[in-house]
Amino acid sequence: VIGFFVFSCICSEVRGRCWSVDPLLSSSYLLQDSRGRPKEIPHNEKLLSLKYESLDYDNIENQLPAEGAPCLRWVVCGLIGFLTGLVACCIDIVVEEMAGLKYKVIKENIVKSTEAGGLSISLILWAVLNCAFVMVGAIMVACFEPIAGGSGIPQIKCYLNGVKIPRVVRLKTLVVKVLGVMCSVVGGLAVGKEGPMIHSGAVIAAGVSQGRSTSLKRDFKMFEYFRRDTEKRDFVSAGAAAGVSAAFGAPVGGVLFSLEEGASFWNQMLTWRIFFASMISTFTLNFFLSIYHHKPGDLSNPGLINFGRFESGFLGALFNVLNYWLTIFRIRYVHRPFLQVIEAMLVAAVTVAVSFTMIYFSTDCQPLGPEHSEEYPLQLFCADGEYNSMAKIFFNTPERSVRSLFHSQPGTYNPLTLGLFTLTYFLLACWTYGLSVSAGVFIPSLLIGAAWGRLSFCPLNERGIVLLSVGGIVRMTLSLTVIMVEATGNVTYGLPIMLVLMTAKIVGDYFQEGLYDIHIKLQSVPFLHWEAPGTSHWLTAREVMSSPVTCLNRIEKVGTIVDILSDTSTNHNGFPVVPAKLCGLILRSQLIVLLKHKVFVELARSRLNQRKLQLKDFRDAYPRFPPIQSIHVSQDERECMMDLTEFMNPTPYTVPLDTSLPRVFKLFRALGLRHLVVADDENRVVGLVTRKDLARYHLGKHGLEELHLAQT
Amino acid sequence: VIGFFVFSCICSEVRGRCWSVDPLLSSSYLLQDSRGRPKEIPHNEKLLSLKYESLDYDNIENQLPAEGAPCLRWVVCGLIGFLTGLVACCIDIVVEEMAGLKYKVIKENIVKSTEAGGLSISLILWAVLNCAFVMVGAIMVACFEPIAGGSGIPQIKCYLNGVKIPRVVRLKTLVVKVLGVMCSVVGGLAVGKEGPMIHSGAVIAAGVSQGRSTSLKRDFKMFEYFRRDTEKRDFVSAGAAAGVSAAFGAPVGGVLFSLEEGASFWNQMLTWRIFFASMISTFTLNFFLSIYHHKPGDLSNPGLINFGRFESGFLGALFNVLNYWLTIFRIRYVHRPFLQVIEAMLVAAVTVAVSFTMIYFSTDCQPLGPEHSEEYPLQLFCADGEYNSMAKIFFNTPERSVRSLFHSQPGTYNPLTLGLFTLTYFLLACWTYGLSVSAGVFIPSLLIGAAWGRLSFCPLNERGIVLLSVGGIVRMTLSLTVIMVEATGNVTYGLPIMLVLMTAKIVGDYFQEGLYDIHIKLQSVPFLHWEAPGTSHWLTAREVMSSPVTCLNRIEKVGTIVDILSDTSTNHNGFPVVPAKLCGLILRSQLIVLLKHKVFVELARSRLNQRKLQLKDFRDAYPRFPPIQSIHVSQDERECMMDLTEFMNPTPYTVPLDTSLPRVFKLFRALGLRHLVVADDENRVVGLVTRKDLARYHLGKHGLEELHLAQT
Known part of the structure; x- marks a missing residue:
């Protein structure tokens, strides 16, 4: 009871942050009305949220020199496996110890009470202990990191599917997740500790592979090559696999989980690295648990759970x-x-x-x-x-x-x-x-x-x-x-x-x-399934695409770019580059980096010895590119020009207007695209297909149905 | 010794056929000189053969009405698993029995000879028995079906990679393979019977899924929906997996083998069907072997081979x-x-x-x-x-x-x-x-x-x-x-x-x-690896593509089409359809069916109630479309016109001229394409990328190397 007071104090303090996050499995589906109070929105599964972005799985190929670091990937995967195994081990030991302690205390009390009478005291003791644990866990999740609620598997599924779920792979999420699952299990809820391991593995992977943490505000200057969506997503697959592997002692099952959920394009080396991470993870867990159980070397304990044989019905x-x-x-x-x-x-x-x-x-x-x-x-x-x-x-x-x-x-x-x-x-x-x-x-x-x-x-x-x-x-x-x-x-x-x-x-x-x-x-996530709905071949790119498209010129005025980026009503993320015909595609994030570094044609002429923008500059800003509002562009600069040729992707994938939905879907899904340009016979841009355009068609009870798009 | 005579008689009789086949692992890399005698060609791994075609993994989307039969796929996969298990069981039992008989005879002879002296007779008996078995096996392979030689795994790898290897999935190949492997193993060669099971499973899959056999000249009128490359390739994956599963008792390993070798695009339902076939196969083998060993129900014998634990080096x-x-x-x-x-x-x-x-x-x-x-x-x-x-x-x-x-x-x-x-x-x-x-x-x-x-x-x-x-x-x-x-x-x-x-x-x-x-x-097979060579981003579609391209008009003269198809010097298989701009792609096989059914504009007008050409007509001709020479087109008919609009694929995938090789490669590989059109800024066809254009670049000791193309 006392806890409630403590809790309301904490919560009122962090409330501001509570509202501002957009979790997947917690329930803050809130619009704020004019006075900042949350108001409920009519929410059902016929909606498709527009707030989720896609990950960019397509490599940006532009004229900037690229580097490669294939060997390092193995090191990173090994590290991911090791750390995931360690975390699993940690959870296991803490839960064992604390649950042991709890049950011992209660048991002693019950034994005493059974003889002396007054079993209700035991009941209260048990209830208070459990409620205390659960309260701690629930406060952490509800107030500090709602995304850490639940098993995290739906979130990881979405992430591997290519949806950018905010905050899902942050260090803070990991901490809340790990402490939270300890509290829930020790608190006697009807829950397991296996699902959260998958999420934990994914967070570890995202953190390790980036070599820095925003929560800790530390940059270890490592693995800078991996700071882009493609690489990060691959590592997160490995992390999820390592999580499954640690949870169930099933390394192959882990690999298959990652592939079943995440793979759009099967890549042998990637698969093998995922497998490596899985193996290391099981092995680490085993090793440390065997030491904990005073039987070092006895690796017969492959996962957090080990069972005999089994099944259940409908x-x-x-x-x-x-x-x-x-x-x-x-x-x-x-x-x-x-x-x-x-x-x-x-x-x-x-x-x-x-x-x-x-x-x-x-x-x-x-x-x-x-x-x-x-x-x-x-x-x-x-x-x-x-x-x-x-x-x-x-x-x-x-x-x-x-x-x-x-x-x-x-x-x-x-x-x-x-x-x-x-x-x-x-x-x-x-x-x-x-x-x-x-x-x-x-x-x-x-x-x-x-x-x-x-x-x-x-x-x-x-x-x-x-x-x-x-x-x-x-x-x-x-x-x-x-x-x-x-x-x-x-x-x-x-x-x-x-x-x-x-x-x-x-x-x-x-x-x-x-x-x-x-x-x-x-949660209205734009999730792409394996194939387009069966009855959708009569739909073509013409009906599916979004149009008109905001295009940029190859050499564009800075003022125009800033205005386009600041337009909150459209809030586009990819812009085809055209002088009449399509000649490239540039992303919001790239434009923002260009604006930040003031890569203007006029300035380049005046400052000849200025350092040229490199791939590194884009990577350093990844993944949290500053919003356009934070970039100051003076009135003079607005009149300058920007040359996008060097930075844009010169050969974006395109489809003709008459392409059927299944065909568009296949291309989009198989290559993990974020933007797919629709071009007419003359190669002029007429539309843009993004994730939401494809995800909104689904096979309902009355044939093909279209979901409504919602801003939240 | 007597065998040699028999053998030369048989061989001289079937020689004509021996030369005409083009096996993968046998050694008939022969050009024929002017008098029909084989002459040796300078053969090395720097060549890329032009005789191998790609499979069409891309669905042809045209205006013909499509049908679907998803449930049947499960039935077919179950059948594939069952038959593969049965064949494995058959091989196992025959080998056991015959090897047992052989060793018993020889052993008795040795025991007798050890006492009586004259062990050399035992040696000769042993040698003659083995040679006889091996001779039978070798004659079958060398003279009747060279493609059945070896383990068949390289051929299946190529097939799953999307290369059309002639005769590799025929019933005759299966029979020779199964009998051949029995002979080799019983003949005491240092060989195993596991590799051939993978090939056998693949042949079974191809046969069952098509519901007919060319070798037997029977059409069971079943599974007609599956008569196209896409479906057939999927089933062959399942068959290969079932083969692995039967050989090693490793159903999951079978699925992974198929995926590792064949999957370009991971599809969950397909994977699951493959797994189903694998499971059924192991189960069938187990079941029948347990009966054979008089222990029905004891399913502890999962594969053809079962071992303890193990390893070896370089x-x-x-x-x-x-x-x-x-x-x-x-x-x-x-x-x-x-x-x-x-x-x-x-x-x-x-x-x-x-x-x-x-x-x-x-x-x-x-x-x-x-x-x-x-x-x-x-x-x-x-x-x-x-x-x-x-x-x-x-x-x-x-x-x-x-x-x-x-x-x-x-x-x-x-x-x-x-x-x-x-x-x-x-x-x-x-x-x-x-x-x-x-x-x-x-x-x-x-x-x-x-x-x-x-x-x-x-x-x-x-x-x-x-x-x-x-x-x-x-x-x-x-x-x-x-x-x-x-x-x-x-x-x-x-x-x-x-x-x-x-x-x-x-x-x-x-x-x-x-x-x-x-x-x-x-064998100079145009095999596509997982990714384009690492150092190839400086190459673009411009350098890689084949050009000029033979294009057809939307409404084309029959004479022109016949001439183009008959041109043995080019021998193209896909033709972009254009009136100036690209508007579709049509395959040789489709054109041949159209010619065969005389789908000419003039005839359609005169015979209004003529049955319209359906998807079924294309399927019936699959996979051995008649050569153009066998189709008679009269001089009058040559003046007719053909309207390709209805039959062509209206939205082929295209890439711009400046697309880098890795990007072209990824698109081609991920979608399992056969033809990829290269278009310029104005959407005019400028080139065509096919498998050989991509497969010829590889990373050699001196950086990126290009293989020479050879007609054989």
Whole structure:
């Protein structure tokens, strides 16, 4: 209760910053009205936000001399793998230690109270401890870095897809993410620590590869060659793979995850580097964990989670439908950090209350194993030498519960226990996902699947295949299969696992999209799928493109450029360069650097020995190019001319007016473009295709539908 | 000896056909002189052959109505997996049975002879048996289907890269391949049966997906929708993956192999279908083998080969250098089927002689295991209850030898045995690869690696990591690592395996390219690598393109079209359609179908109720469109006009003149193009870029080099 006061103080202080960020999974979908107060916008999945930019995956080829540093890429990938493994190790150890401590304290209290009476004190102790942890986690996320909420997988999917999500790969995000996930797991929420590892890996990759940090305001003058979107995106793929690898001990699964989500163009060397990062990451984690467990050299612990074998059904679709409505509700009504933190604490308290009630009323007693294989056995009202079986699942970290469900002897749990657990945990997990805490959905869905599977299939094949609710919820296929195969260490189960995943996907797709896709859609991100909608060949570039296009001349007046860049109503990022016919394409960021360095024709003549602008100058400004407002151009300078020839991309990709949408889509997606010029028969610019033009067509229930574009 | 006569009779009969084929790995690099006799051409790796066409991976979008059949693709992939598994199973069982029979006969003879004296009779019996098998295999390959020689992996690599290799996916090739590999393995050559499985899977895929067979002259009227290059290539990827999967029990490795070699554009659904085919294939093989071994349901036998754990060094580079010189020698001097069969038989005889000598003079006796774990123990001059250890490796199929090397107790072989074996087997394998027999190089290199590893590292970590000479020889990386991990069933060894593969690749690359790449280069195939050579940005489309281009008018005279198509000196396959400006692209195959159906403007007017030409007509002619000479066009018809508007691709991809080579390359490779039009500022056609224009630049020892184009 005291926490609320502390919290409101903190929050009112940082509120200014809270409003100004635009997170993906938190709920600040807010326009500000004239007095700066947030107002709610009518938000649904039929909108496409215009605030997200594309990454530039196409290399800018201009007349500036280029350099190369292929060997360094391996070093960077190695570093990424190492650091990701280290972070995973850190999370694992801290969670183990703190959860251990917490459960020990509560257990002692319960044991004491069971004898003395007054179990309600134990309940309160448990609730307060959990709420405290969750509060810390929720405050960090809600107030300091909303983008660090959730698992981060949808954000990374979007980033790898080529959408620039603001703040997603910052150091601050990493710190909040790592501390947040520790708090959530120790706080006893129905969450896992695997999803956040993927996001963490990506942030580490972005940071390491750039050799500098904006949050720390340090530039290590390293890896300057990699300071552009193309390279950064490649490294982020490697980081995400390393994250998967560390989370599940599945290096190949990591590579496939990155490729499934991110690859538009398969590149062998890149793939191999990604694989290298994955391997190093698993290895590092293993190595340090083996030292922590006092068994140095025993590398049998490949990931944060290791399980036996398993599966679950169409529960996934139900989960997604419920979570979909919940998310809509949250976007509408729970958009203040204050409310978000309260909701998180409420969930924590309810989780404790439910767990406690279940344990309290459970009559499922089991004999204690010979070697104390149960971690925190609660005797409660069971006979001596027995323990409460319900407590074994609830009174533990989710990872341990999963392991226990997979590996315990049949008969360890009675069906009533399992049924109640499945039901309550399902609802809790569903409520939890989307809270403003840093948390993953993988382990909870695995836990539900395991309990459900044990309930329904145990007599059939005891530790055999259990339906994979994970597949039903997240709908990843190839990479998930490989992750499962690698985590279980058994290839033979590959086919059944894949068949189950396929069934889960087909059944699930019939009712509702995958969880990550739902969240991406609800955030109106211009996400490009693999192919254009099936029924869209009758659409051509003529209908799809944006026009008219703001073009620049090869030698343009500075005043014109400044005016065009300052025009907030259009806010274009790429400008075809023309004297009538198309002869190049130049980006806003390039123009801003040119303006900043005052590369004007007149000045070049007067100052002959002036240093020529180099690629380095563009890189130094990357990725946060200053806004045009911050660049002062005097009235005299406005009359100067700028020669863009040397800096523009002289051969942008073009398509004719009659090109069909699938064809435009394929070119755009395969080459990772940001701007695609539409030219007429005479090679004159008539339009420009950007990401939003392609992303807004989708196959709805009534055939091809077009999303509305929204400024937010 | 008698065989020679038989053989020359057969060969002289089929000689006509022998000359007319253009295989990839056999050695008929022949020009015919004026009297039809073959003459040798100066052949080296600085040539680029013009006889190979590209596959059309770009969808032709014209005004003809399209159809779709997405569900059928899954059915086809399932069928491909099933049949591939079945074929693998077949090969396995036949080889097991026949090799068993052979070794039994010889063993009995040896046992008899050892007592009675006259071991030379055994030697001759052994040699004659082996030579007979090898002769059958070699005759089939050399005379009937030279393309079925070797492992087939280079050919499949080329096909997946987008090069149309003639006859590579025919049913006849499959039959020769399957029978050939049985003969080679049973014939005791230093070869494996895994490589050919990949080729077999690809042929099965091409056959099944087309729903007809030209060899059998049957059209099953199924899967007509898939009769185009795009679909066929996708299915062939799936088939190759299924082949890998059946060969090594590595479904994920199979998917990665296909992607590493073939994918230009990663497509999630395609990947998943490939994976499905792989899984089905492993499963089928497993299922039938388990029945064969009288243990139905025990699916612990995932691939044709299953091993423990392992590695080898820079032997790979040496192997490749030797094989490179040998291949050059073969191309120059061993190009008649007659000589090829003799060489194959010679190798078989030498193999027997060497094995026999080694066994004969070996003094390495080992006690017999308790349960007859040795398959064909030869006592020879050892004491009772002992067997000859050298015979254990030589007197067996290579698969069994590998398993024995990996799984036997330390001390089973003494170092001298291993050393001699490694040396001789290395030379034999090197000589064998490239013979006109159907055979793989994977198992031999594994065997060398295993023996070498056991020799050098055994005391260190007995069944531990052995250096992978395979990696050194074939230089596959990601997919090979995964194959190894899947085949050994242990993820923990992933990192060491990858590090070894990397080392092997780096060391090997320093001396010589990978074996498959060498063979591809020696055949002058226009193979496109992942990226354009690093130092080529100064080259632009202007220098790279072919010009002048033969263009057609939108409404063109039939006579002109026939003349252009008949012009053997140019022999173009794609024609830009222009009235001054570019307005479309039409293929030779399309024009031929149009001519065949006499789609002339004048006729359309006179016969109003004539059936309109449909997509089906184009598909029916696929893939063997008749040559222009076979189409009769009367003098009157030559004066008619053809309207190409409806059939041409109206929006071909274009690049401006100044586009750099890497940029052209990326577009071409990523979209799997066959023709890329180069247009000037006014959108007029100035050139055409095809595969050979891009493939001829490569990074040699003296910087960027250009290959010479050769008609053969």
